[in-house]
Each structure stands twice: as structure tokens, then as C-alpha cells.
Amino acid sequence: MSEKIARFKELLDKRKEEGTLRNLKHRTEGIDFYSNDYLGLAGNHEFRTIVLDKINANPQLLSGSTGSRLISGNSHIISETEEYIADKQQFPAALLFPSGYNANLALFSTLPDRHDTVIIDEQIHRSVHDACRMSHARKLKFRHNDPEDLERILKKQTGHCYVAIESLYSMEGDFAPIPEIAGMVKKYNADLIVDEAHAFGVFGYGLIDQYQLQNQVLAVVVTYGKALGAHGASILCCDLVKSYLVNFASSFIYTTSAQDFQWESIKTGYEFLEDHQELKKKLQANISFFRNQGLETPSDEGSPVQAIIIPDNRKLQIIQNQLAEEGFLTYAVYSPTVKEGTERLRICLHNFNTEEEIERLAELIRKLI
Template structure:
């Protein structure tokens, strides 16, 4: 076997020496405090059965899409799904992508143009950053959830620029801190200045709002947002994503988004799974969200009781992060909790800034109060 180039081996060795080398692991069978399956849909046998029945109803026996959607892969089920998404999300249209990552690199890689400006929250997901690297627009980060800093950055950056498009990018629930911006303030600012607001709803869709349709709709801001990205691989328990917006936005993405154009489409049974999961969300989502919200409140109250509040990042979402600081210490505590039967992942630098290493607890509707209480009791002892 040909050796790895020395430059690449050096990078691997550096990761190993500072304790940040990533490795793959298999499902552990431990108590789940790490997956994005917030409502338990991914493992739900009733949903699995309903999906199978829907496959039979539509007489789907095709294994693969056979090509990109612009060639041979545009199954009629895509139209059904995108029409449904537009209806439930109160938007003109939708375009389905193979994943949230594909949606973000496809959107940000082609929408902002040369001469445009993009201002993004400093904690946005890597997929957004990667998409912006493919763009010819100039991009600048602003302080996390800090509208004042955004205004200052725009003031100091645009100067005498005229007739340029400005895009403001944020998330409705951030994946590492689990917190949210004041979307109404951001939307009001963008509307007053003629800027285009883009919101990634990956960790909010299915969980936030009376119907679980995300923070944008819960805030009544559908008409104020240029584009929303919703993903199906988290609370909905399946796979894929969609960009929500105008008919013209959809047309542009079909023509210029490279991650849409140059990839094989999702197979029909995946689309059936997404449709089935949406039906299940409408029928069972309210009950599961209620259980999840009870668990979030209980987790926070128990953390305070066990004097962990100072380490806890302020969040009302299913993502609850406990700052430990230091890769080695964080990994050791995670390993101890694993030995005790709890799957709690260590989030290390460089994924998060140095000094902000943490244990990230992803809470679910199916976690019991006993599990939450015990894992926090052990964590308090180890800290």
C-alpha cells in the first residue's frame, strides 16, 4: 500500500498528540444522550410499518433513482413531497436535496454572487461555511446572536457600496450551544434595510412550535425570510433536506446549484419515508414534543440542583451542553459516563473553540427521568 504523504501524516499525528483525533464508532446500546433522534422517530416501529404500507400503496419496487433529477431521477413522489412542504411551511415552493449538507453547500455556493456580501453568525454549521467558500461573494462573521455586532460589521464593511445584495445568515437552534437568536429582531432589521435573511432550521424542525414546524413559523415570520433550510435526518428520523422559498428561488437552484444538479437523486423509498414521517409528525408529534419539553425542563432543574448550572450553556432546546474545558479532561469524563452505560459525546476542539470543550447532551422524548437524574449525578461527581 502506498504511504500517506508526509504532510497529511503530520496532521494526523498532531491530532493524535493533542487528543483531538476523530475515530468512527458503532452504535453502543448505551442510554442515548447523543443522537439527533429527538422524538424517537428513527427507531419507531409504527412509523416503519406505515412507511412500508405506503410503499405498497404506491406500488414502489424500484431500488434506486437511476440518475440525477434533471436526467432520470425525478420521480413523481418528489412533486408530492415538495407540494406538501410548501403547504405546511406556508411558502411558495420547496426543493428537496439529498442531505442538509448538500442543501447548504448547494444554496450558498450559487446564490450569493460576486460583489454580494454575506454576514453569518460565527457559530453557523460547517456546511454553511463550506458553501460560502464555494461562493464568489465576500463573507464576514458576526458575534453569536449579536444583532448589534452585525450592524457594526455591516456599517464598517459596506461603507459606500451601492446596489449590492446583502445576505444575513443564522440558525434557529444552534447545534453546539442549543440556543436561538431573536429572529423577530433580525427579521425586522433585514426588512428595514432590504437585506435577505436565511435561516437554517435543522435542529428546530419537528421540535419547535405548536406543530413542530420550526422557529420561523412559530414566530410568524414566513413572509420575512428569503430562504429556510429544513432537514429530515434529525427530529423526523429519516434522511434528506429541503430549501424553502419562492418559485423563482427554486428555479434558480435547479439551474445553478451544483450539489443538486450533479448528484443521483434520493431513491423513491427514501421519499416515501420522508412523506410517511411528515404524516407521523402531524399525528404523533405533539405528544412526543410534550415528553421532550418535560425532559428538557427536568434536565435543567436537576443540573441546577447538582450545582452544574455554572457549566451549562443557556438553552431551552433539546441540546444541552456542559462546558468542561480541555480535550483530555472532557474525553475522560465522557469515557467514564460511557462505562456507566450512558452515551454522552465529548465535543472537542477544533470542533468547538479551545477552552469551550464540552459534553453535549441531546435529550429525547424517550429518555426517562431516572436516566437523566442518574447521568447528571455521575457527571457532578466526575467534575
């Protein structure tokens, strides 16, 4: 083993010692307070039956796409789905991707160049960091959800700036002050990009739609692996940005397109959510019920992610394990994923959690912390 590879072992051993070694586990039986399936669509029988019926009527949906969308992998179904999505989301165009990670990679590796600056909220998703590295743009961070700190940075810049935020942050479970940030971005002639991975579905078409700020953003990313219970993502933008991405985004060009089945399930998901508004109402009722249990949290009202700060990796791990033994599946977020001293138990609420489950979970957490 070379010295370099032996170093990998050292780093893994260090994680093991600290109790933060990641392992691939299969989904275990238990009460789900950890998945992103906020509206329960991933296991919804009615939704599954509709998708299955579509496949039975047109088994070609399961055929491999055979290539990049720029060669043999494009289809009428993808184009029609993109038109459908753009119309629903009130954007001129939508560009589909197999995942949100890929969509962010395309945006932030392609639009900014080495002369530009990308100013990110310090809690932005990892995919944006990875993409910025590929673009060679300068990357600066502003304090989480702090438009004044953003202004302090914007003021000093001479070149073009892109500003990247999420509408709902999944580590803190809090909302971005989108109108204030959009105003600031406009004042300094910068371009705003908003990731709506955790807001899409939970809040209809997302918070940009709720605020009707479509014309104040350069692009929005909505993802379909969370509240929509499927997989994939769209970049919502103008025709010019779409065409630029189709021409220059490596993560769009140099990859085989997914099967039509994936795109058809996304369209079916939109239709299903539109016809079942009660799903998000029940989710909001469960979020309120959880917040009435009296646990301290930095998370916002209405957020499906509620964090409980347990500032100690070891203690956090013990509590998560004890909850699991009682049948409650939660997610421990250790440092360095979050800042030391802000380690947390992440509770994801769903429309399908019962009040009894929520009450019992809160009771256990109160006892253990």
C-alpha cells in the same frame, strides 16, 4: 510516500497525541444522550410499520431514481412531496435535497456571487462555510446571536448582503433572536437565510413558522435526519429562488436523485408528527427535568441540546469515557471545533429518555466535573 502525504500523517499523529483523533465507530449499546433522534422516530416501530406498509403496497418506491432530477430522476412522488411540504410550511415552494449539507451547499454556493457578502453568525454550520468558498462571495462573521454586532457590519457594506443564521444552535443549545435579526436584515435591504436543522420537528414546522416570519426570509432549510428520524432536507423559498436553484445549483443538478422511498418517508414523517403531538410534549418535559438537576449550562430553556462546559480537551475526553463506561452515551465537543476554553459535553435529550436515566446522568456529571 511524497512529502505532502507524509504531512497528513504528522497532522493525524498530532490529533492522536492531543486525544482528538476522529475514528469511525459503530453505534454502541447504551443510553442515548448523543444522537439527534430527538423524538425517537428513527427507532419508532409504529412509524416504521407505516413506511413498510407503503413499500409493500408499492415496491417501486425502492427502485433507483436513474439520474439527476433534470434528466431521468424526477418523479411525481418528489413533486407531490414538495407541494405537500410547501403547503405545510406556508411557503410558496419547497425543493428537496438528499441531505441538509447538500441543501446548504446549493443555497450558499449559488445565490451569492463574487460581488456579494455573506454575513454569518460565528457559530454557523460547516456546510455554509464550505458553500461560501464555492461562491467566491466575501464572508464576514458577526458575534454569536448579537444583532448589534450584525448591524455594525451591515452598516459598512455597499454591495448586496445575505445573512445566515440557525434558529437553534447545536453546539451551544441556544436560540437565535430571530425577530430582531429579521428586523435588522430588513432595515439594511439584505436577505436572510435560516437553517432550522435542530428546530424542525422539536418545534413543529420550525421557529420561522412559530414566529410566522415566512415573508421575512429569503429561504429556510429544514432537515429530516434529526427529529424526523429519516434523511434529507428541503429549501423553503419562493418560486423564483426555487427555479434559480434548479437552473444554477451544482449540488442539485449534478447528482443522482435519491429513491422515491426517501421522499415518501419524509412525507410520512410529517404526517406522523402531526398525529403524534405528544412526542414533542414529552421531549419538553424531559428537557425541563434535566434543567432542574442544577447543572450549569449556557444552553437555553426548551432546547433539546444542553451543553456542559468542561474547558480542557483531556479532562473532557476522560469524563466522556467514564460516562460511557457507566452506559451513558454523550458527545464531547473539543477545540478547535469550539473555541479553546469552551470545550463541552453535549447532552442531547430525547422523548424516550427516562427521568431515572436523566437523574443518574446528572448525578454522574456532577461527580466527575
